Amino acid sequence: MISYRFIAVCGTLCDDLEVDVDIKENKVVEVRNGCQIGTKKYFASNPSDHRYERPLIKENGTFKEVSWDEALNKAADILVNTKRALLYGFSSTECDAQGKGVELAEILGAILDNTASVCHGPSLLAIQDVGAPTSTLGEYKNRADLVLFWGCNPVHAHPRHLGRYSEFVRGYFRKDGRNDRYIIVVDPRNTHTAQIADLFVRVNPSEDYELINAIRAILRGTELDGKEVSGVPMEDIVALVDKLKSCKFGVIFFGMGLTQSLAHHRNIDAAICLVRELNDYTKFLLTPMRGHYNVAGANQVFSWQTGYSYSIDFSKGYPRYNPGEFSSVDVLMRDEIDASLIVASDPASNFPAASVKNLFKHPLISIEPHHTPTSVNADVILPPAIAGIECEGTAYRMDSVPLRLRKVKDAPGECLTDKEILERLIEVVKQKKESKN
Amino acid sequence: MTEIKLKLKKVPEFPLEADVISPDHFAGKSVADIKKLIVYHGNEEKTLGEFFDITGKPGEIADLKITIEGNLSNVKRIGEKMTAGEIVVNGDVGMHVGNQMTGGKILVNGNTDDWAGAMLNGGELEITGNAGHYVGAAYRGFWKGMQNGVIKVHGKVGNEALTWVNGSKPAKRFPTLKCGSAGSFLGIHGHGGTIIVEGNCDRCVGADQVRGTIVVKGSVSRILPSYKKLGEVKEIELMSGEKITGNFTEYSGDHSVEKNHSKIDKKTGKISNSSNGRLYIAV
Numbered sequence: 001m002i003s004y005r006f007i008a009v010c011g012t013l014c015d016d017l018e019v020d021v022d023i024k025e026n027k028v029v030e031v032r033n034g035c036q037i038g039t040k041k042y043f044a045s046n047p048s049d050h051r052y053e054r055p056l057i058k059e060n061g062t063f064k065e066v067s068w069d070e071a072l073n074k075a076a077d078i079l080v081n082t083k084r085a086l087l088y089g090f091s092s093t094e095c096d097a098q099g100k101g102v103e104l105a106e107i108l109g110a111i112l113d114n115t116a117s118v119c120h121g122p123s124l125l126a127i128q129d130v131g132a133p134t135s136t137l138g139e140y141k142n143r144a145d146l147v148l149f150w151g152c153n154p155v156h157a158h159p160r161h162l163g164r165y166s167e168f169v170r171g172y173f174r175k176d177g178r179n180d181r182y183i184i185v186v187d188p189r190n191t192h193t194a195q196i197a198d199l200f201v202r203v204n205p206s207e208d209y210e211l212i213n214a215i216r217a218i219l220r221g222t223e224l225d226g227k228e229v230s231g232v233p234m235e236d237i238v239a240l241v242d243k244l245k246s247c248k249f250g251v252i253f254f255g256m257g258l259t260q261s262l263a264h265h266r267n268i269d270a271a272i273c274l275v276r277e278l279n280d281y282t283k284f285l286l287t288p289m290r291g292h293y294n295v296a297g298a299n300q301v302f303s304w305q306t307g308y309s310y311s312i313d314f315s316k317g318y319p320r321y322n323p324g325e326f327s328s329v330d331v332l333m334r335d336e337i338d339a340s341l342i343v344a345s346d347p348a349s350n351f352p353a354a355s356v357k358n359l360f361k362h363p364l365i366s367i368e369p370h371h372t373p374t375s376v377n378a379d380v381i382l383p384p385a386i387a388g389i390e391c392e393g394t395a396y397r398m399d400s401v402p403l404r405l406r407k408v409k410d411a412p413g414e415c416l417t418d419k420e421i422l423e424r425l426i427e428v429v430k431q432k433k434e435s436k437n
Numbered sequence: 438m439t440e441i442k443l444k445l446k447k448v449p450e451f452p453l454e455a456d457v458i459s460p461d462h463f464a465g466k467s468v469a470d471i472k473k474l475i476v477y478h479g480n481e482e483k484t485l486g487e488f489f490d491i492t493g494k495p496g497e498i499a500d501l502k503i504t505i506e507g508n509l510s511n512v513k514r515i516g517e518k519m520t521a522g523e524i525v526v527n528g529d530v531g532m533h534v535g536n537q538m539t540g541g542k543i544l545v546n547g548n549t550d551d552w553a554g555a556m557l558n559g560g561e562l563e564i565t566g567n568a569g570h571y572v573g574a575a576y577r578g579f580w581k582g583m584q585n586g587v588i589k590v591h592g593k594v595g596n597e598a599l600t601w602v603n604g605s606k607p608a609k610r611f612p613t614l615k616c617g618s619a620g621s622f623l624g625i626h627g628h629g630g631t632i633i634v635e636g637n638c639d640r641c642v643g644a645d646q647v648r649g650t651i652v653v654k655g656s657v658s659r660i661l662p663s664y665k666k667l668g669e670v671k672e673i674e675l676m677s678g679e680k681i682t683g684n685f686t687e688y689s690g691d692h693s694v695e696k697n698h699s700k701i702d703k704k705t706g707k708i709s710n711s712s713n714g715r716l717y718i719a720v
Contacts, residue, residue: 109480
């Protein structure tokens with residue numbers, strides 16, 4: 001038995017986990033300090049019926065175990081003959097593999113996208129429109145005396161966020177932890193995060209924009225007509241504005257409740273403008289609550305290699321960017337693709353049904369360690385080692401701080417790392433392209 | 438006037454990027470040369486002649502008319518960056534039609550997909566059917582959208598039409614959108630646009646508008662809380678000096694934007710029209 005200190009697997013990237021590994025059996029036996037989500041992820045890496053250990057090819061509706069060469073050959077055959085392939089996922093793997101994904105997309109002239117497309121993509125659009133005043137989580141921990149959670153529920157989605165950065169933790173200037181912070185939650189539902197807050201503002205579903213708009217107008221000294229906005233009484237909004245103005249260091253954390261309700265990026269646009277204007281009175285910042293542990297990394301890697309963070313089209317040989325035109329859900333809804341490579345993601349579980357139908361119409365290659373609705377419908381399955389548990393790498397936390405992932409144990413069976421798989425696939429694709437020309 | 442006729446042979450399997458279909462690329466070329474112009478189909482380079490039957494007589498750019506027939510809903514970027522001449526499309530057309538054009542005229546007898554007339558900087562785009570989202574809008578990250586010209590949509594426009602529109606009275610730039618009805622966030626982040634809607638609008642009309650005029654002759658599903666009612670008017674003067682008569686309720690805004698505090702004109706003692714956004718909704 002051997003113990004290590006490791007990083008967990010969501011956007012919070014907790015780096016204080018202790019993992020006990022049975023070296024003989026090559027199994028995780030205990031995880032300490034982790035939340036339920038992180039602990040489960042470590043245990044899920046153990047060999048089980050749900051784990052792929054050898055490459056598989058679908059023949060006549062059933063999967064057949066094959067060698068790596070045969071599987072990569074088949075995958076390359078599919079990709080080389082495409083005119084508009086979709087490369088999607090990348091948010092739950094490490095940065096080197098993401099870089100290889102960009103290389104492959106460029107060679108194929110394909111569409112490249114990551115899961116930001118269906119989660120915090122709207123935040124990126126808003127940031128491109130109006131900028132983003134943000135900081136690292138450590139600053140919030142040490143300084144913030146007002147924390148506003150808007151449209152997110154960290155008690156369930158980022159369980160250790162509250163304890164490590166935003167609510168209960170004792171910071172350098174916030175020695176009394178929770179008692180030194182004023183917590184506000186804005187949400188349509190009385191969530192568990194709202195129940196432990198000092199102030200809960202219940203907003204009507206999908207009317208966040210109007211509320212932010214009213215807050216900004218009141219902040220500018222405008223007296224508004226009307227008795228309520230988005231279900232919130234006017235006097236409550238005025239009191240909320242006073243609270244926001246009077247803090248020493250405030251922060252807004254926002255989640256899917258803002259980015260994926262109606263108005264999408266315009267909600268974030270307004271929230272960023274609000275933060276910008278609050279800085280006339282006090283120090284205020286904001287940070288998106290990223291979900292996948294390395295979706296921030298995918299945005300970083302894609303940005304530094306192509307100039308754009310997601311929804312990238314290489315069909316003309318150079319990267320072009322236009323969410324709505326090249327984002328994966330949209331191209332699938334319009335049925336524009338002819339094959340797809342899904343890396344470390346499960347679109348079949350969270351894309352609209354109509355787009356998933358179109359995804360399954362065409363050849364599908366899946367690089368995925370577990371049985372998922374996407375992988376069971378794939379034509380080729382390439383089983384990877386799980387990054388951060390079975391191989392090393394780099395991941396970006398939700399505040400874009402890069403952290404090193406470490407290896408806990410060996411991968412079961414013949415699993416290769418995502419990076420190795422993509423490297424070998426690129427080699428085969430290059431050879432086939434040359435012989436084709 | 439010389440005319441070139443294009444007829445789509447069959448609907449392309451993947452979106453066809455045909456930014457070469459514009460008088461700027463056709464002018465001075467023979468039909469044989471026009472057939473050789475490059476279009477992009479998926480990740481492949483093809484020629485225009487493979488997808489279109491092309492007939493007609495080429496000529497100078499100013500009096501060149503291009504007529505296109507067929508279901509072009511999968512053909513993108515027709516008339517991109519065109520500077521002069523005329524394009525008539527008989528049928529539905531795909532994304533980005535007439536984007537960034539600076540002159541000439543495009544008439545679409547049908548519907549268009551998203552980004553029709555995006556960042557238009559002159560000329561006229563007329564759509565007889567409905568248009569998609571982001572009509573005349575700024576592309577992602579641009580702080581100046583449509584800066585001049587006119588877009589007329591007889592039917593409905595989608596969400597976020599004319600984002601970051603940027604007009605100027607001194608420079609005589611009056612970017613204008615006239616449409617039948619509109620989706621949400623019409624004219625968001627507007628800096629001096631003119632928008633006239635014959636019918637109804639969805640929520641958040643004129644959000645973050647610094648200045649500009651929006652006239653809605655129907656109703657708005659939800660007016661933003663940061664718009665303040667000023668009173669009723671019988672005549673509206675647009676930025677270009679044009680006048681509209683009717684019974685309208687006048688609102689000023691968007692008051693959530695820093696620069697947009699209602700300024701009182703020292704001479705007249707009234708709220709100045711030029712430094713404020715205005716929203717007029719029919720009574």
